[in-house]
Amino acid sequence: xxxxxxxxxxxxxxxxxxxxxxxxxxxxxxxxxxxxxxxxxxxxxxxxxxxxxxxxxxxxxxxxxxxxxxxxxxxxxxxxxxxxxxxxxxxxxxxxxxxxxxxxxxxxxxxxxxxxxxxxxxxxxxxxxxxxxxxxxxxxxxxxxxxxxxxxxxxxxxxxxxxxxxxxxxxxxxxxxxxxxxxxxxxxxxxxxxxxxxxxxxxxxxxxxxxxxxxxxxxxxxxxxxxxxxxxxxxxxxxxxxxxxxxxxxxxxxxxxxxxxxxxxxxxxxxxxxxxxxxxxxxxxxxxxxxxxxxxxxxxxxxxxxxxxxxxxxxxxxxxxxxxxxxxxxxxxxxxxxxxxxxxxxxxxxxxxxxxxxxxxxxxxxxxxxxxxxxxxxxxxxxxxxxxxxxxxxxxxxxxxxxxxxxxxxxxxxxxxxxxxxxxxxxxxxxxxxxxxxxxxxxxxxxxxxxxxxxxxxxxxxxxxxxxxxxxxxxxxxxxxxxxxxxxxxxxxxxxxxxxxxxxxxxxxxxxxxxxxxxxxxxxxxxxxxxxxxxxxxxxxxxxxxxxxxxxxxxxxxxxxxxxxxxxxxxxxxxxxxxxxxxxxxxxxxxxxxxxxxxxxxxxxxxxxxxxxxxxxxxxxxxxxxxxxxxxxxxxxxxxxxxxxxxxxxxxxxxxxxxxxxxxxxxxxxxxxxxxxxxxxxxxxxxxxxxxxxxxxxxxxxxxxxxxxxxxxxxxxxxxxxxxxx
Numbered sequence: 001x002x003x004x005x006x007x008x009x010x011x012x013x014x015x016x017x018x019x020x021x022x023x024x025x026x027x028x029x030x031x032x033x034x035x036x037x038x039x040x041x042x043x044x045x046x047x048x049x050x051x052x053x054x055x056x057x058x059x060x061x062x063x064x065x066x067x068x069x070x071x072x073x074x075x076x077x078x079x080x081x082x083x084x085x086x087x088x089x090x091x092x093x094x095x096x097x098x099x100x101x102x103x104x105x106x107x108x109x110x111x112x113x114x115x116x117x118x119x120x121x122x123x124x125x126x127x128x129x130x131x132x133x134x135x136x137x138x139x140x141x142x143x144x145x146x147x148x149x150x151x152x153x154x155x156x157x158x159x160x161x162x163x164x165x166x167x168x169x170x171x172x173x174x175x176x177x178x179x180x181x182x183x184x185x186x187x188x189x190x191x192x193x194x195x196x197x198x199x200x201x202x203x204x205x206x207x208x209x210x211x212x213x214x215x216x217x218x219x220x221x222x223x224x225x226x227x228x229x230x231x232x233x234x235x236x237x238x239x240x241x242x243x244x245x246x247x248x249x250x251x252x253x254x255x256x257x258x259x260x261x262x263x264x265x266x267x268x269x270x271x272x273x274x275x276x277x278x279x280x281x282x283x284x285x286x287x288x289x290x291x292x293x294x295x296x297x298x299x300x301x302x303x304x305x306x307x308x309x310x311x312x313x314x315x316x317x318x319x320x321x322x323x324x325x326x327x328x329x330x331x332x333x334x335x336x337x338x339x340x341x342x343x344x345x346x347x348x349x350x351x352x353x354x355x356x357x358x359x360x361x362x363x364x365x366x367x368x369x370x371x372x373x374x375x376x377x378x379x380x381x382x383x384x385x386x387x388x389x390x391x392x393x394x395x396x397x398x399x400x401x402x403x404x405x406x407x408x409x410x411x412x413x414x415x416x417x418x419x420x421x422x423x424x425x426x427x428x429x430x431x432x433x434x435x436x437x438x439x440x441x442x443x444x445x446x447x448x449x450x451x452x453x454x455x456x457x458x459x460x461x462x463x464x465x466x467x468x469x470x471x472x473x474x475x476x477x478x479x480x481x482x483x484x485x486x487x488x489x490x491x492x493x494x495x496x497x498x499x500x501x502x503x504x505x506x507x508x509x510x511x512x513x514x515x516x517x518x519x520x521x522x523x524x525x526x527x528x529x530x531x532x533x534x535x536x537x538x539x540x541x542x543x544x545x546x547x548x549x550x551x552x553x554x555x556x557x558x559x560x561x562x563x564x565x566x567x568x569x570x571x572x573x574x575x576x577x578x579x580x581x582x583x584x585x586x587x588x589x590x591x592x593x594x595x596x597x598x599x600x601x602x603x604x605x606x607x608x609x610x611x612x613x614x615x616x617x618x619x620x621x622x623x624x625x626x627x628x629x630x631x632x633x634x635x636x637x638x639x640x641x642x643x644x645x646x647x648x649x650x651x652x653x654x655x656x657x658x659x660x661x662x663x664x665x666x667x668x669x670x671x672x673x674x675x676x677x678x679x680x681x682x683x684x685x686x687x688x689x690x691x692x693x694x695x696x697x698x699x700x701x702x703x704x705x706x707x708x709x710x711x712x713x714x715x716x717x718x719x720x721x722x723x724x725x726x
Contacts, residue, residue: 043068045119047109053124054084054095055214060123062091064109071113079106084125097215099127128215129167133158134222136194136208145222147196148229148294155192157210157220167218169210176223177203184726186226198327200226200726202611227294230263232324233351236358238445240453241332241349242375242471243618244629246655250275251376252345253471255455256286257354257431257445263312264289268430269304270443270455274376274469280457282443283432288316295635296324296614296725297648300332313338321650321659323614323633325723328353331616333631335650336657346652348618348631355448360429364446366393368407368482370560370574372582373454373472374500374593382501382509383468384593386411386584388560388574389420389437390482397423397435405483407559410438411572414586417561440470450476472593478577483559485575490553490562491522493529493599494579495676495698497706498571499619499719500592502536510537511620511627512592513719515698515708516566517599517676518551520579525552530566531677533696533708535717538622540710542696543677564596601702603674608699610640613647617707617720621653627716628654636663636722643667651686661686668697680707697722 049062066072076086078093083105086093093107103125111117136153138144147153159165171188175181185206186197194208205223212218240255251274258267265288273279284304289312292298302318303310310316321335330351336343358364370388377383387410390398399422400408408420418438425435433444433452444454456470479485495517501509516532530551531543543549549567555575556562562581564571573581579598585591601608613636620627634649645666651658666682680695697705702724709718 041068043111043114043117045074045109045111045117047074047107047119047121049091049093049107049121049123052122053126054093055126056095056099056128057097057215058095060093060095062086062093062107062109062121064091064119066111066113066117069111069113069117071111073112074109075112077108077110079108093123095123095125097217099125128212128218129159129165131157131159131167131169131210131212131218131220133161134208134210134220135161136222136224146225146227146294147194148227148231149196149198149292150231151196151229153194153196153208153224155188155194155208155210155222157192157212167210168213170213172209172211174207174209175201175203176205176207179207194224196224196226198232200228200612202726204612204726228292228296228298228324229294230290230292232292232296232327233260233290233330234262234327235260236354237351238354238447238453239332239349239351240455240471240473241334241347243334243345243347243631244654245273245275245345246343246628248275249628250380251469252347253375253455253469254347254349255443255445255453255471258286258288260290263291264309265300266307268432269302270432270457272456272469272471274380274467278467278469280459282457283430286310286317290322292322292324295612295648297633297635297650298322298324299335319343321633321652322351323616323635325614325725329723331614331633331723333616333633333650333652335652335659336655341657342655343652343657344655346629346631346654348616348633350616352447352451352453354431354446357449358431358446360427360431362391362395362425362427363393364427364449365391365425365433365435365444365452366449367391368477368479368560369452369474370477370576370582371410371454371472371474372574372584372593372595373456373470375456375470376468378468382591383470384413384500384584384591385440385470385472386572386574386582386593387417387420387437388477389474391425395424395426397425397437405559407477407483409561411584411586413591414584414588417572440468442470444474450478475576475582477560477575483556485555485560485562487525487553487555488522488578489555489560489575489581490520490527490579491598492579493517493519493602493676494527494596495599495700495706496571496583496594496596497698497708497719498583498585498592498594499717500585500590502590502592504589509591511717512536512590513619513708513717514569514585514592514594515696515706515719516543517698518549518566520553525554527551527553529675531675532566532569533677533710535708535710535719537620537627538712538716540712542710544671597700597704599676599698599700602676602699604670604676604678604697604699605674606642606668606670607640608670608702609638609668609678609697609705612637612725613722614725615649615707615720615722617709617718619709619716619718621716630654630716630718632718632720634661634663635725636666638668642669645680645682649684658687693718 242253256269301316427433502512518530616633636647
């Protein structure tokens, strides 16, 4: 019975295997049936370039789309020679510099995965649009080629002016006279707006160039002349001026500060009129206006005692002529009103930009200061005061002592040093300070932490009708030591100048002016190469006649005070920095004051005087005993050849004014021995007849020259400075 059971089990296994085989066969049939119904998609490639029209040297970005390959990357190529180039991987096409014979260029994209997969596209090469004109206009739309300080010209490059078609360009500027000179040219925007510098560049002309953005060789240039304008003066300034009142010959001085901008100004001032009666006015408000001409000469006027507008050309209480040296300095003389030929006062001075570091607090007077004041005594005679004081920055000035040495002394005329007592000072919210030095009361206006302008404001004593009138400057001594000066205080080439009166031999005081130089040892108190030119009331003594002079100097009695002897002339000086000092003459019979400055850049050669210059001279004319006060200022140009000096000056001759006086065909001659000295002859058309003013120049630096009038009697005297503008 067991056998049959076994037989039945084997039969069951066979059946199950059959069922499995049948199912597998059916599945394979199904799979085979599905595979026979699918299709394979072919790879594709397309390419485009944007833009399709390209100007010579222009670019077009080409892109490719690749499908159904293992990579979408392509290689780019351009057919033919002279058809431009293309970056093989990025597809950036650059057109050739000239239109090819066939201006349609074929660009090919080749698949990196399948080299047989390629496509092409085409670009059309166009010639660059020619620039036919560059036109610059002022803000009013007028076509001009002259632009003044900080003003603008809007420049446009045209393909056709008549149709107004413009060319996309890049703008650049250069010095028209010296392309290598990249300084002080102004600026130009991407839109072609040129903004002039405050001071004209060397040569006064800039080249404005438009370069086609499509073709670098397609350019056109125009020139623009840059001149001075009102914008050259902007911001806070401090000023001082002194001289005489023609009606009484009394001494007159003013000092103050103002803020300028857009041709208008407002400020405060102190004035002091000597004589009888003596009149002192303090903290007087004023408004004003100014106008600067192309050569830097201009007009200024004050409406004093008011806060109302004071437009140029309208009535005012004080009128001036000015000449701009830079945005930081202008020279000034008082002048007549436009409707008159005579001025109420004859004075000269300077305007200096006030440092942003100046604020209304006592810290603006901190350290040891050397000062030089000049004017008239209470007997209406010439007066000179030189000295030094130590301010602590908190409103206190120390008493001058010898032991221990503390700066604080002054020399009045040739009377010797007098110790200053301790005192106080203050600076109010309007920036004006007050101080009393050895019984003399001053107001002062800080120019910077290193300089301030002073004017005496002492009221008239009840028992007299006049008091002294002093005006001048104080300069911070540049040393870290309270009393740190010695023989090294004077070192190297040095130029000095003084002016005042000479009453030698008991004669009435006549104007005297000296200009000289020496080279200090810096160690022993000795110097070499000393020379001195002098004009004393028209009696001229030239250094070329006297020859080299001997002399010596001492420093440190006890602090920054020193003595100097040049030939028979003697001086007291107070050091500011190395070879820079305030100077007072102590020669018997002479009351004079001035400055001593280090000289750099010498010797004086023809090319030392190259460019445009502002100048101011002050002295006396030939009228009367000792002459009457005379002030001149103007502008001068020099080509650096020794000839062809030309310019214009304004003159106030003791109230009689002339403006626009021509200077033509002037000459100068440096000393043949290679010194700092040169002689100048300036033909000037001063009414009633033209004259030639003969000057001696001493080179302080390439941008500053001292000038002495050496015309013999009856031409009078004059001393001043010539400043480089550009």
